[in-house]
Amino acid sequence: MSDPETGEERLENRLEATIDGALHLLDRQLLDREGRMLGKVDDVELTQRGDDLVITGVLTGPAALAQRLGGRLGGAMTRTWGQLRVSEPDRTRPWRIDVEDIDRLDSALHLAVRREGVLRRDRDALRLGTLTGMDVLGPDGTRIGRVLDARFQADHHGRLVLVSLIVGHGRPGSLLGYDRRGDIGPRLVRVVVRRLHRHTVIAGAADAEISWEARTVRLRSVPDRRPDHALR
Amino acid sequence: MSRLFAVALGVLTAIGGFVDIGDLVTNAQVGARFGFSLVWATAIGVVGICVFAEMSGRVAAVSGRATFDLVRERLGPRVGMLNLVSSMLITFLTFVAEIGGVALALQLVASVHLLLIVPLVGLLVWLLLWRARFSAIENVLGLLGLALVVFAVALWQLAPDWSSVAHQAVTLDKPADEDWRTFAYYAVALFGAAMTPYEVFFFSSGGVEEGWTTEDIATMRANVLVGFPLGGLLSVAIVGCSWLVLGPLEIGVDSLGQVALPVAAALGKVGLAVAIVGFVAATFGAACETGLSVGYSVGQYFGAQWGKYVRAREAAVFHVVLLLATLAATAFLMTQVDPILVTEVSVVFSAAALPLTYFPILVVANDPDYMGEHVNGRLANALGTFFLLVIAVAATAAIPLMIWTRMGQ
Known part of the structure; x- marks a missing residue:
């Protein structure tokens, strides 16, 4: 794809398409408008706007990363990070970059601004890293699996809104992108990943009741949509 | 013309840069004990590093992302952290071994105690990392490394019986006094030495340093597919020299001087000087x-x-890490640890950690969201899958074999 202004070759901007939060956004490199690096997308900030769960920023830095490590290790690291300087307010609150400052997403997340002073610590909100990995329960309370990934789509305001959850067994990110289309090689890896994830289903966001305190998602109906790979 | 020059320069530096302390020591040891019967392990390792260096170079050229970016993205922060800690430990051990290797090489000339040379080498390495331009480091040292071609000349001068060499290489005819356990151990060590993970970290990051784009893929391929195999031939020449001169004398290699001994025997003082x-x-x-x-x-x-x-100043954290790593490596060597021993350990641990690095490269090189039209072709995938399996076997076997054979005793 060529840039209409400069004519130079650019990768496709994924923010205009459907993105899988864990696969396309989490752990990507952050670059400022001059191409300088300033961190990783250690987590993604979500905000409830009416009925929609919307991406409102990306989180970066040790406080966000420690939570992503998860479990006892993540908790201990977050506490330790806070204790390193108790006089500093909100130290365990991660640095955030507002979605307004984001330009485009390809193999990295490009900001529309310079990296100097772009980080803010003005709010603490819901995180994608908490949503992925949540237990998913069916209407009757039986466990279906875990949230492996969350799919977002741009609405007519240009906001990235949660449209569906990928639910299955294993760890978030372990689909490695093999659920999105059926022809990704090499064959051996594809066969193994699909075999491991043969029970994966897609649940619509409207169907899902997310309980952030209990860290569970309850579905109002049993999902029957399968990802692309299961259809072939 | 400038394109041809770029290809030639890249190939030459790839040859000169292919051999490091791990290759020097392991190949000489193997040569002295097993002759040409383990050439197949080097050959497999060279093809493997070509396959994955080409993939990681292509990913870097298309997406601008180097290998550890891919590791973090596809394996996530947890497994990525495990990978970071283990790769850093291994790369650090290799770093220690290389600094020790420079000091040992200088000691062959200067004959002063190693502990007097090590701090000087550490300082020089750090100064280069801090001040020198990337291309200067790569080109000057790569071209000077071509002096190792002297091993090929020495082998030719030693005039082996080529038909028996070929016979030994093809039939895996190991000397009767060695058993299959040590044979397997050294096969894994040679494979680990050829496929050390730092090579793809460095290769792909170097691509980003030099601002590769899709237009550079052809040049990159030429460098890898011509340069690395020729570097592999240098490794085989070291094996051969060692077999012909040290083998009959039953000399085991435990110093850098012994690696150079066959060259001195074949070509005299001048050859020795070039080798050093x-x-x-x-x-x-x-x-x-x-x-x-x-x-x-x-x-x-x-x-x-x-x-x-x-x-x-723009990459402060990076340079702090470089400084601390150099200080720690120098301090480690000042404990009088034997650099040859560190080398032997580092190549075996490299073999054990290979899948963590090479698996994410294979997955991303296939991802059309990432690579567009430059995804792996059939050949790259067939070879990539084959080597993934070989790597898995080598990684599983590495540590048990090390313990079982007491490091090849």
Whole structure:
């Protein structure tokens, strides 16, 4: 794809398409408008706007990363990070970059601004890293699996809104992108990943009741949509 | 013309940069004990590094992302962290071994105690990493490393019976006094030495340093597919020299001097001098590469600015890591640890950690969201899958074999 202004070759901007939060956004490199690096997308900030769960920023830095490590290790690291300087307010609150400052997403997340002073610590909100990995329960309370990934789509305001959850067994990110289309090689890896994830289903966001305190998602109906790979 | 020059320069530096202390020591040891019967392990390792270096180079050219970016993205922060810690430990051990190797090579000339040379080498390495331009490090040391071609000349001068050499290589005819356990152990060590993970960290990050685009893929391929195999031939020449001169005398290799001995026997003082220049350049170059690789992997895991293409002040964390790594490596060597022993350990641990690095490269090189039309073709995938399996076997076998054979005793 060529840039209409400069004519130079650019990768496709994924923010205009459907993105899988864990696969396309989490752990990507952050670059400022001059191409300088300033961190990783250690987590993604979500905000409830009416009925929609919307991406409102990306989180970066040790406080966000420690939570992503998860479990006892993540908790201990977050506490330790806070204790390193108790006089500093909100130290365990991660640095955030507002979605307004984001330009485009390809193999990295490009900001529309310079990296100097772009980080803010003005709010603490819901995180994608908490949503992925949540237990998913069916209407009757039986466990279906875990949230492996969350799919977002741009609405007519240009906001990235949660449209569906990928639910299955294993760890978030372990689909490695093999659920999105059926022809990704090499064959051996594809066969193994699909075999491991043969029970994966897609649940619509409207169907899902997310309980952030209990860290569970309850579905109002049993999902029957399968990802692309299961259809072939 | 400039394109041809770029290809030629790249190929030459790939040859000179292919051999490092791990290759020098392991190949000489294997040569002295097993002759040409383990050439197949080097050959497999060389093809393997070509396959994955080409993939990682292509990913870097298309997406601008180096290998550890891919590790973090596809394996996530947890497994990525495990990978970071283990790769850094191994790359650091290799870094220690390379600095030790420079010091040993200089000691062959200077004859002063190793502990007097080590701090000087550490300082020089750090100064280069801090001040020198990336291309200067790569080209100057790579070209000087070509002095190791003297091993090929020595082998030719030693005039082996080529038909028996070929017979030994093809039939895996190991000498009768060695058993199959040590044979397998050294096969894994040779494979680990050829496929050391830092090579792809450095290769792909170097691509980002030099601003590769899709137009550079052809040049990159030429460098890899011509340069690395020729570097592999140098490794085989070391094996051969060692077999012809040290084998009959039953000399085991436990110093760098013994690696150079066959060259002295075949070509005299001049040959020895050229070999030592080659040793210094090859290990010095590899010391810079491994040192940078430690910084690259930390930078790419945490996303902090890395690279020598920006001013040192712009990439402060990166340069702090380089400084600390060099200090720690120098301090480690000052404990009088034997650099040869560190080398032997580092190649075996490299073999054990291979899948963590090479699996994410294979997955991303296939991802059309990432690579567009430049995804792996059938050949790359067939070879990539084959090597993934070989790597898995080598990684599983490495540590048990090390314990079982007491490091090849």
